[in-house]
Structures are given as structure tokens and as C-alpha cells.
Amino acid sequence: MRLLIGSAVGLMLVATGCGGAFEGVPVAAAPSTTSVMTTAPANGAWDPCTIPDSAIEDAGLAVETKSWNLVGDLPISEDWLTCFWTNPLPTPWYHLGIFSSTESLDYLRERGPFENFQPIEGFDGVRFQRTIKYDEVNCGVAFGRPGGVVYLNLDGIARTPALADPCVEVERLARSLRPSMPASN
Numbered sequence: 001m002r003l004l005i006g007s008a009v010g011l012m013l014v015a016t017g018c019g020g021a022f023e024g025v026p027v028a029a030a031p032s033t034t035s036v037m038t039t040a041p042a043n044g045a046w047d048p049c050t051i052p053d054s055a056i057e058d059a060g061l062a063v064e065t066k067s068w069n070l071v072g073d074l075p076i077s078e079d080w081l082t083c084f085w086t087n088p089l090p091t092p093w094y095h096l097g098i099f100s101s102t103e104s105l106d107y108l109r110e111r112g113p114f115e116n117f118q119p120i121e122g123f124d125g126v127r128f129q130r131t132i133k134y135d136e137v138n139c140g141v142a143f144g145r146p147g148g149v150v151y152l153n154l155d156g157i158a159r160t161p162a163l164a165d166p167c168v169e170v171e172r173l174a175r176s177l178r179p180s181m182p183a184s185n
Helices: 002-017 053-058 105-111 166-180
Strands: 062-067 080-086 094-101 114-119 126-130 138-145 148-156
Touching (some): 053 062, 053 166, 094 166, 105 148, 138 166, 148 166
Antiparallel strands (some): 062 080, 094 148, 114 126, 138 148
């Protein structure tokens, strides 16, 4: 547990404290098990914790792991709304974070800690990976939306082998959850 919390804190420091290029762009990691309490930031971002539990369950995520923050009670950023879940296998291997902001998809491409943006054939999202390479499992899918951006980020659980290709899995999750998210630009 200490390793998990230490990893999450380390990721938050990288995302928010090391260099202006990552300012305001959260990085997904392990969720806490606190109850979900969300408040919309003044900027009007969409709240990913409003995705119905039935859609979360249909996507193959554990509804009971829903959390609005990584660790503790403080928000990751005042500019982003977040929500996290874990997959419910007997031995879960990843966490899924969904992030929403009034920033644009171009903001993620230009200022976010992500790279390798690729369109997904037959789908309105783009796939990406984190620029900082840890010995970890990671892949994401982002969507522009009127007034902002939404992205899903799959992060492997420390010391747990991946049971599938993370990019294939996050794309599957994005396709499953897309009807419960705001429309694209």
C-alpha cells in the first residue's frame, strides 16, 4: 500500500511540480477509496463521475471502486474534474481515470505530458501515450468536446502484469463509455 501511495504522490509531483509544460494536466494513477464527492470547477468542465454506474459496469469496471481523486481529499487540479475506477478481475491490473477540462484537445497535444497522438479508425477519439516513460502500463484516448476536452487514461497497477494490450483495452473502454460522455466537436 505504501508503494502504491508513494507512486501516486510521485506521479502527482511530476504532473504538477516539475516544469511548466505539465502545469494543470493531471496524470492518472491509483484511486483512493474515499466516497465520491464532486463539485464542478468554476470553468464549467463536465463531471466524469456522472457516468451512470450501469455504463461503468457494462464496460467491465468495478462500480464500487469509483473515486474522484487519486489520494486524499484535495483535487488534482482546480481546472480538471476527474473520476477513477479499477477493473474487477479477481486480480485487477489497471485503473482507469477519466479527466475533463475546458482546455482543448490541442492543449493536450501541445502542453500535456502526452505523445504519439493517433486517430482511431471509425471512432471520434485519438489515442496517446505518456511522454515520461516509467516501467509501467499506460495508454489513453481523448475527445474534443464543445467547450473542452475529455480523456481516458489507463494506468497499470504497480507490480501487476498487464493482462492485455493497454491501448486495445482503453480503446474498448472508450467505445463502451462514449455514449455516456459529452458529444465531440
